[in-house]
Amino acid sequence: MGHQQIMDSRPNRLPSFIEVLDRKTKPPVDLFSFYIYMRDQQRSVDYLDFWLDVSQHTHLCRHFVSELRRSILVETPDLEKTTSKRSSYVLDHFGENNDPSGPSTEPHNDEKLKDQTVSAYLRQDNNGSNHSPQSSLGSRRSASAMRYGERPPRPSFMSRNSPTGSESSSPGGRVVARADIRASAEKILYTYILPGAEREVTLPHGILQDITVAIEEEGRDDPEVFDMAKDYTFQAMERDAFPGFLRAKVFGNIVPPSRFLRLVLGLIAFFAGMWAAFVLIFLDKPKHIRCWLILPFTIGVYSLASHQYHMDPLLALAGLSEYTFCNFSRIEEPYVRKMMMRRATMVLFITVSIGVALICLFIFVPGHRL
Known part of the structure; x- marks a missing residue:
């Protein structure tokens, strides 16, 4: 009580x-x-x-x-x-x-x-x-x-x-x-x-x-x-x-090892997407083949955004917070859960916006075979 x-x-x-x-x-x-x-x-x-x-x-x-x-x-x-x-x-x-x-x-x-x-x-x-x-x-x-x-x-x-x-x-x-x-x-x-x-x-x-x-x-x-x-x-x-603890747990839901893993994965996926995009453009491949760029760009942008904002938005929307590497607990504190949902929505919106912009740019840009 x-x-x-x-x-x-x-x-x-x-x-x-x-x-x-x-x-x-x-x-x-x-x-x-x-x-x-x-x-x-x-x-x-x-x-x-x-x-x-x-x-x-x-x-x-x-x-x-x-x-x-x-x-x-x-x-x-x-x-x-x-x-x-x-x-x-x-x-x-x-x-x-x-x-x-x-x-x-x-x-x-x-x-x-x-x-x-x-x-x-x-x-x-x-x-x-x-x-x-x-x-x-x-x-x-x-x-x-x-x-x-x-x-x-x-x-x-x-x-x-x-x-x-x-x-x-x-x-x-x-x-x-x-x-x-x-x-x-x-x-x-x-x-x-x-x-x-x-x-x-x-x-x-x-x-x-x-x-x-x-x-x-x-x-x-x-x-x-x-x-x-x-x-x-x-x-x-x-x-x-305590202030750092609140920042880590209220404005983020992943621990430093997970952030580093997302940084590495995001850089690899992003540069792989950029390399594949220029290759497809300069080989003048059709747009339906370039649509495969969605995969590396989505992984890259999502991982880099998670590293930048200390948050995995999908995990946050699912109500999960990481307390040790790959170990999660439910977000039970009401006010923290409310703040986490708002921040996760913002991070997801930014991630989707950047990802869509990059995909549209490299899919619809005219090809030129060298």
Whole structure:
């Protein structure tokens, strides 16, 4: 229902970057298509993977606090009477929405407040002044059944069933332990942040230093540790990659390898048509034989127009968009489909006009045998 309401709220505009990241859009401007674009064309998919992993870490932290709150309420019904005001406030005011939204600088006030609450609780718990997973019966059982460093997989960015790709229940049907949160934070640090990391992302030195100190020296693993880095990568992708992504997917429906193939095919067919046309003219062949020029000129002009406009008009009119070479998806985003149909019609009209002009010129021009 929420996804449909969002679709209805923007019938005449393109989606925003945060809507793409929150999985509130459809192909060809969905998160999966953006991931492929970042991987194959921008060559900077590590930024997106970092953002997704931090979002998953936030989801993990929220679920940990949510499960802890439920276990404490079940085992100690008189929580308000037996716990500190601080502990009671933090746990009682934590909501059940597990959807990690956009950057901390975006106006998602409820989500930002929730993340701040989770971070405050985790910092307090890390200092040993609050309830830990091992302090509750349910968490003790789950902690004994899990290995250190194990963490649930990140929700697939290819999921189109949920606007955010997150689940209300814990991944794998188990309770999250505090060791999972620590392992998640350390994995992000060792994968993306430390110099020489496997998939090191370029971040300002101050942000890198703050994250390293917070995790390695202060022992923190709460979501606020990565806030500045998450905001930085969000803004970098929104500024440098997202406009190109929209141009590629809204005004075109083929990927660069397909464009290059069409360029080669178009040049070969066009020059073959020109060569055959002059040969037939200078051999003074009749017009019904020259009609065969329709074939090379049509292929040549169509292929060159597809390369020039980044669009295969027939595929667009059929409602198809290419996300990898020779792999297609349906154009499901309504406004994108409408814009694509208009552009495809224009490209097809230009292609037919140029093709007809060339064919008529070389068919009806008088022959002269040399």
